[in-house]
Amino acid sequence: MWTYIVRRLLQAIPTLLIISLLIFSLLYITPGDPVDLILGTEDGTVSEEQRAVVEEQWGLDKPFLVRYVDFVVNACKGDLGTSYATNQDVFDSVMTRMPATLKLAAFSMLLALMVSVPLGILAALKHNSIWDSLATALATVGVSLPKFWFGLVLMIFFSLRLGWLPSTGSAELSEGLGTFLSYIIMPAASLALGMAATQTRMIRSSMLDVLNQDYVRYARSKGLRERVVIWGHALKNAMIPVITVIGGEVGGLLGGAVVTESIFSWPGVGRLMMNSISKRDYPMIQGITLMLCISYLLVNLFIDIVYAWVDPRIRLDKKS
Incomplete structure (x- = not known):
């Protein structure tokens, strides 16, 4: 029984990786500027300096694969990121x-x-x-x-x-x-x-x-x-x-x-x-x-x- 449970849990790892990649990819290409969402301004009034600071703070200036790897590594530690809307920890909120x-x-x-x-x-x-x-x-x-x-x-x-x-x-x-x-x-x-x-x-x-x-x-x-x-x-x-x-x-x-x-x-x-x-x-x-x-x-x-x-x-x- 325990052998079966361990085997099933190991089989779930590639499934979760594929799912996480799909989720991350779909949201990555979704229309909308994350910087505007974080700052709550969608009228394009964000200066380049503000944009650079926010992107660096939230890791938005990194390439897609780097951001995805960071997401997976942090998720394994129980860190699912921070909410754009409430600035609260996602894992704790869920x-x-x-x-x-x-x-x-x-x-x-x-x-x-x-x-x-x-x-x-x-x-x-x-x-x-x-x-x-x-x-x-x-x-x-x-x-x-x-x-x-x-x-x-x-x-x-x-x-x-x-x-x-x-x-x-x-x-x-x-x-x-x-x-x-x-x-x-x-x-x-x-x-x-x-x-x-x-x-x-x-x-x-x-x-x-x-x-x-x-x-x-x-x-x-x-x-x-x-x-x-x-x-x-x-x-x-x-x-x-x-x-x-x-x-x-x-x-x-x-x-x-x-x-x-x-x-x-x-x-x-x-x-x-x-x-x-x-x-x-x-x-x-x-x-x-x-x-x-x-x-x-x-x-x-x-x-x-x-x-x-x-x-x-x-x-x-x-x-x-």
Whole structure:
């Protein structure tokens, strides 16, 4: 197991180098003068002396490859640069916002699983019944609806009309469970909609395949309770392909909550990314993107480890 983990981490190094080069290159050729962005003047009134001082201070006078190598070396030390807009350390700014994004992602995934697992199992057990058709129809609708539109509908209905929930902002668990849930439930539900729909369809399909296997029939022939057969034998094997989907969705949640966090003013990395893009804060955009890529790689490594826990027949050390 540890051999596999170390090998995967080493394989991630060239991937991160390629990603960092692409990020750095794209932002390097993006229109806009970094000096004007740093000084906050875009009318061309910066003198040559001021420009020379700023370029030397921020390393903008160096060639592209030298700047890229400096970026990689500093990133390995935990230094992702300084924000053009706030003059704050990028790494510290991202890490300050990351807990809020992780809480939102975790709650969204939990909410999606609470809906998709029983609904997918019900659809499989009641195959070709009204329950199966209803679950399939709900999953199709969930996949089709845009997340931002669903979030706005929730805000209009539960905040503006009923006044039950706050429309924006966030709260910590230390402020009380009820207060925390009142702030997180709408953005989490907005993100969970599409995930729950996809997972429901996957669980239904996997369960239908597993329920026709010989070992499930054998378990039933032994007189085991239906609940034991479903939860102890069928579901565990049916979840293997579902775990792949969940892993991709978790990675997408970390970087794909930009619009949702902006709508609900959730103080996470996604909202920070949106603000940085609007201000053309290149160092912050680079840092956020790189850290999200690292998070995505770590999530995929974790999913592979979960495979071995769910199905002991999978030997990670023998994988290529």
